[in-house]
Amino acid sequence: MPSTRGETLRKTLSRNCAGVLGRREESTSRDDVQPQIAFAARSQSALTDFLASNNISAVQIRDEYERRRQTAQRQEAHNAAPAATAEEEEEEEEEEEGRVETVEQKRRRKRKEEAAIAKIKQSKAYQKRKIQNNDEPGGDDDEIAWDMYAKSKPLPGQLENCELCEKRFTVTAYSKTGPDGGLLCAKCSKAQEAERKKDAKPKKQAASRDKRRKTQSNLLDGIVRHGSKTLQELCVEKVADNINDVDDFGDLPQALLDRLSQILSKRRVITSRTLDLFIRSDLDSISVYDCGKLEVSDFLKIFSIIPKVESLSLRNAGQFKDEVLDYMLERHVPIQHLQLEAANLVTDAKWREYFSKAGHRLESLKLSWLDYSMDDESISHLVNGCPKLKRLKLKKCFRLGDASLEALSQLKHLEYLSLRFITPTTMESLKHLIHSVGKSLRTLSLEKFDNADDEVLAEIHSTCGSLSKLRFCENDYCTDRAFCALFTEWRNPPLSHVDLSSNRDLDYTRPDGPEDPIGLASDGFKALMTHSGSKLERLDISSCRHITQEALAEVFDGVKQYPSLREINISFLTNIDTVIVASMFRSCPAMAKVTGFGCFDVVDIMVPPGMALIGIPNALESIVQEGEYMGSIEMSDTKVIL
Numbered sequence: 035m036p037s038t039r040g041e042t043l044r045k046t047l048s049r050n051c052a053g054v055l056g057r058r059e060e061s062t063s064r065d066d067v068q069p070q071i072a073f074a075a076r077s078q079s080a081l082t083d084f085l086a087s088n089n090i091s092a093v094q095i096r097d098e099y100e101r102r103r104q105t106a107q108r109q110e111a112h113n114a115a116p117a118a119t120a121e122e123e124e125e126e127e128e129e130e131e132g133r134v135e136t137v138e139q140k141r142r143r144k145r146k147e148e149a150a151i152a153k154i155k156q157s158k159a160y161q162k163r164k165i166q167n168n169d170e171p172g173g174d175d176d177e178i179a180w181d182m183y184a185k186s187k188p189l190p191g192q193l194e195n196c197e198l199c200e201k202r203f204t205v206t207a208y209s210k211t212g213p214d215g216g217l218l219c220a221k222c223s224k225a226q227e228a229e230r231k232k233d234a235k236p237k238k239q240a241a242s243r244d245k246r247r248k249t250q251s252n253l254l255d256g257i258v259r260h261g262s263k264t265l266q267e268l269c270v271e272k273v274a275d276n277i278n279d280v281d282d283f284g285d286l287p288q289a290l291l292d293r294l295s296q297i298l299s300k301r302r303v304i305t306s307r308t309l310d311l312f313i314r315s316d317l318d319s320i321s322v323y324d325c326g327k328l329e330v331s332d333f334l335k336i337f338s339i340i341p342k343v344e345s346l347s348l349r350n351a352g353q354f355k356d357e358v359l360d361y362m363l364e365r366h367v368p369i370q371h372l373q374l375e376a377a378n379l380v381t382d383a384k385w386r387e388y389f390s391k392a393g394h395r396l397e398s399l400k401l402s403w404l405d406y407s408m409d410d411e412s413i414s415h416l417v418n419g420c421p422k423l424k425r426l427k428l429k430k431c432f433r434l435g436d437a438s439l440e441a442l443s444q445l446k447h448l449e450y451l452s453l454r455f456i457t458p459t460t461m462e463s464l465k466h467l468i469h470s471v472g473k474s475l476r477t478l479s480l481e482k483f484d485n486a487d488d489e490v491l492a493e494i495h496s497t498c499g500s501l502s503k504l505r506f507c508e509n510d511y512c513t514d515r516a517f518c519a520l521f522t523e524w525r526n527p528p529l530s531h532v533d534l535s536s537n538r539d540l541d542y543t544r545p546d547g548p549e550d551p552i553g554l555a556s557d558g559f560k561a562l563m564t565h566s567g568s569k570l571e572r573l574d575i576s577s578c579r580h581i582t583q584e585a586l587a588e589v590f591d592g593v594k595q596y597p598s599l600r601e602i603n604i605s606f607l608t609n610i611d612t613v614i615v616a617s618m619f620r621s622c623p624a625m626a627k628v629t630g631f632g633c634f635d636v637v638d639i640m641v642p643p644g645m646a647l648i649g650i651p652n653a654l655e656s657i658v659q660e661g662e663y664m665g666s667i668e669m670s671d672t673k674v675i676l
Contacts, residue, residue: 094138109202151179198222253646266290274298283311292321299323299349306332319345319371326350333358337367347373347400356384363391373400373427380407386415393419398450400427410437417441425450429481432456439463443470452479452505461485465493472497479505479533488516495520505533507574510540514551514580517558521565528569532562535603536577547580554578556585563589567596576605576629583609592620600624605631605649612636619645 154160163178190207197216210223218226263271270290273280274297283291291312298304305327312320317340322328325348333354337343346369348354354377362369369392385408393416401408408431416423424447428434435457442451448471464486472478475498480486491512494504506512517534537553547555554562559581563570567589575581586609599622604610610633619625619642630636631649641647 094136097136105202151176154179196222253648270294270297274301277303277308277311280311283314288317288319291317295321296323302326304328309335313339315339315341318343319347321345321347323347323349325354326352329353330355330357334361337361337365341365342368344368345371347371348377349373349375351375351377353379355379356381359384359388363388367392368395370395371398371425372396373398374402376403377401378404378406382407382409382412385412389415389419391419393423394421396420397422398425399423400425401431402427402429404430405432407433409433410435410441413438414441417444420445422447424448427452427479429454430456436460436463439467443467445471447474449474450477451475452477452481453483454479454481455483458485459483461487461490464490468493469497473499476500477503479503481505482508484509484511487511488513491516491520495524499526501526502529503531504529505531506537507533508536510538510552512537512553514553514555514558517554518561521558521561524565528566530566530569530598531572532566532570533572533574534562534578535574538577538579551580553580555580556582559585560589563596567594567599569598570596571598572601573599574603575607576603576631577607579606579608581607581609583611583614586610586614587617590614590618590621592617594621596622597624601627601629603629604633605629607633608635610636612639615639 160179167178190205190209192205193202194205194209194217195202196219197212197214198218199222201219203219205217209217210226212218212222212226270293273283274294277298283294286294295304295312298308299322302324304322304324306329309322309328309332312322313336320336320340320343325332328351330353333348333351334357336346337358351374354374356379359380361367389412399416399420408428410433413428413434414437423445426442426445426448427450428438429452434455436459438455439459440463442448443466451471464480464483468478468490472494478494478498478501480490483490486506486509491506494506517537534554539547539552541547547553554575555578559575559578586607602618602622602625607630610630612635615628615630615633615636616639618628625642625645627646627648629648633650636650639647639650
């Protein structure tokens, strides 16, 4: 009898505490029953008090556990056998719906619902819905709250049924909403996202960074294109894009080869393999604008394949060495036009030997960025060995000085002379050079001769009578009076290219300069335009800050015409404003490129079609304007009609 009573008590306690203590094994031996009964009795007392204080029933816990277990089993059976009949599903739904809710469950559910409803009525969304509902007849505040409660999303971590497939899943912060406002499982979310992307209209791709960069690069080069590119341009660019797949250029003309060389050099892809494409035995000239990746063997290959080359231009030729000049002397390469940049590994002795043995063929010589080789004695050998030299450019050759200027004065057949020395020279040497060779010069370029003064400009005025191009820049010694005298009653015909940039006073403590202006100022600028305005094609007066606004307005008044002027650089002329630029457009009908960095008073300028306006920060939105050039520019009390 005691044994039967103890067994009954053990079963009762096991049933009530199943959700907390777990299920006990039925095979417990009779010898262990009494200790388990005592432990269960103590646990029952403490657990019952805790559950009662929190309105929790052990029966309810077990029922919930059993329901979840049965639901999981049905879900597994459903996944294993997807072909289950509709009748079986309906029976399962009816069985689930038929489960009776206990009194304790109903009471706890009502308390949660009432708390949720009260919280919803305090929210801003409820107040907004309530105001909207007042305008509709038959609206009820409780219905609004219940509707919002029904549509409220479960919190992450809770279980919910998918709106589409009705599978039960765990809600996360990334769960997506279905068509009717319910939540979707991960599989249905992916399917819905894929369908949305499929139906969405493709977005228009914005201009890529490379395309914008290319546009700005073209503007800096003065290239403004309206409409599509020509077939030739498209073919050249396509070849450049796929240069690694090209085996031979065939019989391309020299102009297209030169254009391809420019494009590939800009992309820094000229290598030994790429160079082979430009070398043909029937050519007599070759230009490579970036030889940074070429070796001595590549230069030798040029002369072995093109033994009769007459014109050679190599930029950034750092590996051009004595061996190359030796090969040219041995093979008697008939070069007449030679241009080398950064060929610093050629020694002075080799230059002298080359000028002595092959200089009689040279008609044009351009050397730049020679900081190690080429000294005054080498220039003496050049003068003695190159009697036919007509064009000479020596720029940034660090070791040349007054002795070189004296030697160059013996070249009586020079027509084009461009010099820029790093070592300071005297005014007397420069004057003697101009006096000796100036009569036959057609181009004269003198850059950064700091010691040149008004007497040098006077010597140019009295000696040079055939110039078409003049560059005299980066000087802070000559006065505006001397520039005015240079262009006044000058027997030289009108110039086509003029560069007088950076001729100004460097004392920035005096923004307006001295009383007698230093550099190119108003009078000199007006004299220049009076002398050469009718034939002038390119003009650079950048950083000539002493040219006044009145002088600019007088020259470009919209009435005077400069029919040939195509390019002008007015950068850092702070007196330039919108009215002057607009008048400039009217005075220069052929204008194609205007560079105006630092001209902050130019705003909202309308640009004629086909023109490149560069560096105007406040006119970027209208940097290239298509269509008819008609408009107006309003500035305070002034209105300019275009």
